[in-house]
Amino acid sequence: MKFSTKLSLAALLATSVSSRPVKRQLTEDQVAALAPPLGWKSGIPIAGSANCQGPPVNGVPSQIPCQCPPDQADYIRNLTANANAGKAINNPSVTLSFPLGNSKDDQLARLNAASDTLQNLNGIGKGCPIVSTTFQAQNQAISNGQPIPPSLAIPAGPAETSSAEASAASTADSAPSVTASAASGSNGDSDATSTTDSATPSASASGTPGQLTEEQVAALAPPLGWKSGIPIAGSANCQGPPVNGVPSQIPCQCPPDQDDYIKNLTANANAGKAINNPSVKLSFPLGNSKEDQLARLNAASDTLQNLNGVGKGCPIVSTTFQAQNQAISNGQPIPPSLAIPAGPSETSSGQALVASAPTSTASAATTDAASCDTGATTTATVTVTMTATTAATTAATAAAVPSSSAASSSTSSSAASSSTSSSAPSASASGAPGQLTEDQVAALAPPLGWKNGIPIAGSANCEGPPVNGVPSQIPCQCPPNQDDYIRNLTANANAGKAINNPTVKLSFPLGDSKEDQLARLNAASDTLQNLNGIGKGCPIVSTTFQAQNQAISNGQPIPPSLAIPNAPAATGAARRHWW
Incomplete structure (x- = not known):
């Protein structure tokens, strides 16, 4: 009986546990x-x-x-x-x-x-x-x-103007018939694959045997007319072509490089539509009439805006397409000033290095020079390049750095061993057995000095460190987290170059001289700007590197205010009380 009671109690407990309510998953x-x-x-x-x-x-x-x-x-x-x-x-x-x-x-x-x-x-x-x-x-x-109120509850989705922005922008007012035709194609309301009356065969009408080649498309493709990666002081964006005389701001990766542009345009031309946004119809006629040229401009515009998906690409304002449209519509040839070959700007990958290196030293200029297509090796050349491209941030900082300060260690095209008098071994000179560890690099790496994700009301960007007392705007994912920063910096230090941009040589000496510290700052700058590819990373303005450079150049220690541990800002990831 006693045993039976225990059994009943155990059964009762088991029943109570098994009947505990389970949280139902929402659908x-x-x-x-x-x-x-x-x-x-x-x-x-x-x-x-x-x-x-x-x-x-x-x-x-x-x-x-x-x-x-x-x-x-x-x-x-x-x-x-x-x-x-x-x-x-x-x-x-x-x-x-x-x-x-x-x-x-x-x-x-x-x-x-x-x-x-x-x-x-x-x-x-x-x-x-x-x-x-x-x-x-x-x-x-x-x-x-x-x-x-109903006005606050618009269903979410791409705006009607997003995928067809280019067609409207590039043909607005000046060519109504083409605009109407292109717009109908972009909205998916028409199955027409040609926006012109020209009898010239278009790529979209070609059968498989008659598909256009990239060479054919490249010969007739509207020039992008701008270089990506021209920095703007205090901004996360880059400089774009002027719009009605007013400078524009564009994503720093726009426009795309020429190869990507032609490859995508050819694919779309042969498909008769934007492959990444199939509702957008287009054609690529091979004739030279005004209509043919405008149709190709529409095709290029649609391709550009849908490079990576529906409405995900580069804005038309990152090209000279609007000005080209005006010239074509007026029966004029495309002026050479609108046909700059597309490619990364000379300043894109080496922006920080002129900012962080003294202008009077040959080796300080080299990291910037190494990232240029021309392979320039003198400070004078770099100074001219920066001036020509109006890299205000870097020029202003370089001017603020005492010209007597010693050089950083990066050299133009030679192997990136330390150019300082320090006898401390550099990462770039290390053999495989003596590769630097992440712990060694972390102990000497310049602090990023800022937290990412600090929101700015009314802006898609986030708050960055002040530049000359003026608040800056930076991409919200910048600077990177500490682990990514150290991992990439270690890899680059051991390789003696920016792995994602091999023309940029760098060194990471282990000494404590002014030259060693500036060399490490240059290595960190190059790493930051090339995290995800050539010139694709975080701008120097997202860190306190410029102020650190000034302190080091003046023989002062890095003040604690410039060395904030890098982590997402408390307000960035979950602004609970943003109301």
Whole structure:
């Protein structure tokens, strides 16, 4: 009987445990029914800007990344996953909830969950800014006990203008018939593959045996007319062609290099559509009539804007297509000034090095020179190049650095061993057995000195360190995290060059002389700017390297204020209380 009682008690306990309620997973349909509307369409162009138009903030128009907000399916899928996990999966330190009730607190909790999801779509603090939605206005309405007005609940999706921006931009007013035809193609309302009346065969009409070659397309392709990577002081963007005499800002990777441009244009021409955005029809006629030239310009425009997906590419303002359109429409030839060969700017990969190196020293100029196509080896040449390209940030900093300071260690085309009198071995001179470890490099690496992801109201960029007392704007993912920085710097130090841009030689001496410190600063600068490819990385203005250079050159220690540990800003990854 005693045994029986115990058994009954055990059974009772087992029953109570097994009947403990299990949290039910929400479905995407349930989340979609209660999710705060994003309230804005991505891809609305702004003339002269690399960003796109966002919702007004206190009546002031905002600028947002052109891919933001995300499409509705991505938004709901990510929000559902986070709601069920009780945290932002891509940033687990951010906890959230998604209650199903209709109280003010429930609605605000869902709004917080949506905002955390949005800001961490692709990683810690890597997503879309809140300003790309109407969440702030929705919060105000909910807090005031009011319903969400319909004007704040526009369904999310690419703007009608995003994929066809180029056609409209490049043919607006000056060629109505071509514009109308191109627009209908871009909107997918017409199956026509030619925008002209020309009898000349177009690429889109060619059968497989008659497909256009890249050489044929290259011979007739509108020139991009601009070089990528021309820096702008205090900006995360780069300099673009003037629009009506006003300088424009463009993504630093735009326009693409000539090979990518021609390869994509050829593929699209032969397909009769933008392969990455099939609703956009295009043609590439081979004739020389005004209509043929404008059709090719439309094809190039559509190709450019959809290089990496629907509406994901380079803006038309990163080329001289608009000015070319005007010339063609007026029956004039394309002036040579609009046909600059496309390619990285001379200053793109070596921007920091003139900034961080004394102008009077030959070796200080070399890292910048090494990144140029001309392979220049003298300070004078670099100075002229920087002046010609108006690299204001680097010029201003170089001017502020005492000309008597010693050189950094990078040399132009020779092997990158240390050019200093220090006897300390450099990473670039190390043999395989003596390769520097990440711990050794981390102990001597210049601190990045800034946190990424500090938001700026009304901007797609984030706050960077002040430049001459003026706040700067930087990409929100810059500077990189400490692990990525050290890993890349170690690899480059051991290779004696920027692995992602092998023409840039560098060294990482282990001594403590002024020359050694400046050489390490140059190595860090080159690493930063070429993290993801030639000239594709983070701008120097996203760090305190310039101020560190000045301190070192003046024989002063690096002040603690310039050595903030690198980590996402507290406000960047999950601005809980951004209201």
